[in-house]
Amino acid sequence: MDYVLMGIGAVFGGPELFSLAGIGIPAAPAMLFLGLLTGIAVGATPGLAGPMAMAVSLPILISIFGVRPDALLPVFGFLIGIMKGATVGGAVPAVLFNIPGTPDAFMTTLDGYPMTRRGMPRRALKIAHLSSVTGDTLSDIALFVCAPFLAVLVERFLDLPEKTALILLSLTFIAAVMGSSVGKGLIAIGLGMLAAMVATGQDFHPRLTLGIEALGQGFPMVSAVLGILILGEIFWTLDDHWRGRVSRDTAQTADAGPDGLRKGDVKRILPHVLRSSLIGTVIGALPGVGSTLAATLGYTWGRKVHGRRKTPEQADFGEGAPEGIAATEAANSAVSGANLIPVLSLGIPGNAAAVFLILAADSIGGFNPGPGVFTFSHPQINPELVVAFGIFTLMALGNLLNWTIGGAFMRGMGIMSRVPIRYLLPVVLLVTLTAIYVQDPRLGALWTAFGFGVLGYLFRCLRIPHLPFVIAFILAGSLENAARQAFSATGGDPFFLFSSWVSTAFMLMAIATVFLAGRAPGEGRG
Template sequence: MGVFDYILAGVFEAFTANPALVLGPLVLSWPVILVALGFFTGVLIGATPGLSGPFVMALALPILISIFGFTPDALLPVLGFLVGVMKGATLGGAVPAILFNTPGTPDAFMTTLDGHPMARNGQGGKALRVAHFASVSGDSFSDIVLFVCAPFLAISIEAFLGLPEKAALMILSLSFVAVVVGKDTWKGLLAACFGLFVASIGTGTDSYPRLSLGSDVLAPGLPTIAVVIGVLVVGEILVSLQEMYLSKRARRAAAEQLAPGDSALSLAERRRLLPFIGVSMSIGTMIGALPGIGTTLAAAMGYTAGRKMHRGTPAFGQGAPEGIAATEAANSAVSGANLIPALSLGIPGNVAAVFIILAADTIGGFNPGPAVFRFSAEEVNPELVVAFALFTLMVVANLLNWLTGAWFMRLLGGLIRIPKQVLLPIVLLLTLTSVYVEGSAMSDVYILLGFGVLGYLMRQSGVPILPFVIAYILAGPLETAIRNAFEASGSDPWFLFSSPVSLLFLALSAAIVLGAGWLRGTPTPDC
């Protein structure tokens, strides 16, 4: 099969291979339904302060797997929903930032600087349209870069890197994430090492389980979904509950809720925004392709670049549409680019990519990494067909964004925000239920709560969460690569230093740790 044949097979797989409704020649597939449902759910969640896309992805993953099962047909519907949520939540986050002056995430703070002043001037609808136009432009651009770069990067890695080089590359990625995320280099390295340690419990190729303490529960290894959701979601819920308790439910002045007002955005105004969108989405795409940096730095750099370009009135910070465009384009460009290392190398770049890899690993039939993009004319590579089907679903989500995103954002502008004291217990209950449904064992719930407490303690002590999660996810592939490289080298203990490329990767890992202060720059509180 040629490249064009694989693309056609992927499109066919996305639209017809898993039908939910057949009306003569028209077929409505489950993947398309789920990507649409995920997109609208993501916009709704993004517009709700206190929630985020990863929250919903964490809740939905066990439930979707329980509904669709572990068959290959389940893979695309689950991935479609997760991709839809990822794209919708980025778009929806602009709604509370603009209309309520309430940034739901750290990167949305930059949107409030110009979005809320526009809303106060009766231009809330225009601000939402600017945010939508910039967001969908940045998202579409980063997806195109993903479609082009991920196969090229994977083919290059597969062709030129052997087993020692791949192991050294994963060590380099872990070092980069550990150093860049958070404020303290050693705490980031500690989190990564602890993630590797936790992943080693009850796993490996040894006949006897490791670190299981003789427990039948620990012998097969910790349930990955319970560990990841516990640290990411339950830990964040506990921190939020503590903040509510410490404030003693002090009554705060409600954020001013403004009517959307004027919503017209002319073609000439869109053309004036294009230079700001172009620069910011390029910045966001480059940052997104680097694992672990996140959207906060992209938003800050995009806004700063836009402010340097701006010469007109109003100035940035006083209601300039260009400020919204620069921020939202950078934010949205990160989402697609973050899947470049996830799909081509199997290395998640952010929390959303973590859940996409988790879904692929849990269901089976698709193993993110260089082998996915192996083109073969003699035999069909089913993983490559799934990859192009996933790209097709991302295009569907972008089309939904272009056609309905602005309307849906304005519809959500009238929503009354849900108080945290009502929202958080509901989210906690849904989290417990989803993990129990996926594993059907109370031991999974206990592990979830235990790692939720661990996530809470890590946040309280300033230990970053993302290095722990990414190290936990990469532990299995890293161990496999090291074992295979060790065996292939004839049990040479210095196998990692056997090639110039692996030596270069290890030297870069050391340089990253030593140059941590310069690399870290602006803290990234995404996780």
């Protein structure tokens, strides 16, 4: 309880951003607020996504707050705000213009746009907002309860061989559940590990550099991660425009008229919201399983239930049913909070937003996401645990802001959906390159990012999932260190990964994941 209070105190008693009428405004909540507004605007803009905004804002945040421990919460506040805002804002173009800004918003278009065409855009947006924020809030509660519990279990029962086996299991799981086939997921994992291993290691000889001097320092994480995630996506979308695969028709908008939530709407959507929140939370807690799958499952399950229980005057799913919007939005939003469970408890990022939280922690220092964070030391204070509870406080505060002002701001962001993506993406590319340069002021860093961007584009062409590459790139160092230490600690036992029943079980599960999750190439899961 002391740590909870210290976390809350760190958020509200941290450095001041500015003073208003003589009252100091603490930086962390203020940055959360700004991040939330940014996130809603970004989410409402088709073609932009939360991770893009996080990538661009990270160097600016670090420049403002520096790399001191008290910079952690304001920086996390802004990033968490973006994450939460983008989750809510994603429904805007889907509902108003039939444009799924993100893949997980596709299902929202199925019922949201028909409602708009029938003159109920405000009602559709309010239902989307209500469902999204409820899903996000319930998911955050699951995070607050599960992450410390899981971390304590990991620290208590897992030694070095088990931790090594757990990272391997996580990587194979991510390979198995993301993308169009297990084989392609494994290719992404293998290449990500290889890229991370260039010029690293303990020996004097920088490994795998082919004698190229420019590779002597390895690939900078910022260039590699932004290249694959952001530049690759921009190149892919520009290619779509270049080849004319994107329709440039502007979506039809209906006359809004007086509309809004109707009596009984909340009661109608509540079962769908709760069911989909549970689906999203369970799926989000598994690293690498995206919100698209959660949205699809939530919608499909909701449609089955709705088909059995609906009255004749109620619309079917796909024809403008509020329940359809609720089932989708609650499911995809519930993924975001639960996605932080593996990050905070195991140090394993499960999605792109978590990758940027790890990048921020890595850049600032003083906070290493993983089981070590939840060490309840007494009387010595564990500063990482205070930061962790500060993060939880920020997430709860973010939900509160989302509940109160998020809806109105979200409905005002319809204008963003009209910005042509073909103008926006090149500008985002320039912003991203500038963000990379201000962190690593060498034109070589831009070429590295371009190279990884091309790799990201090729991945998308070949339907190789790109996120496993990034996760493997981030985890490769931890995996190698854990393996080195475990090998030494077991006295050079070549079978150290099978030295206990827990690590043996993890390894068997990793092997089983690869061979049991096989499916036909082409059955992509997003």
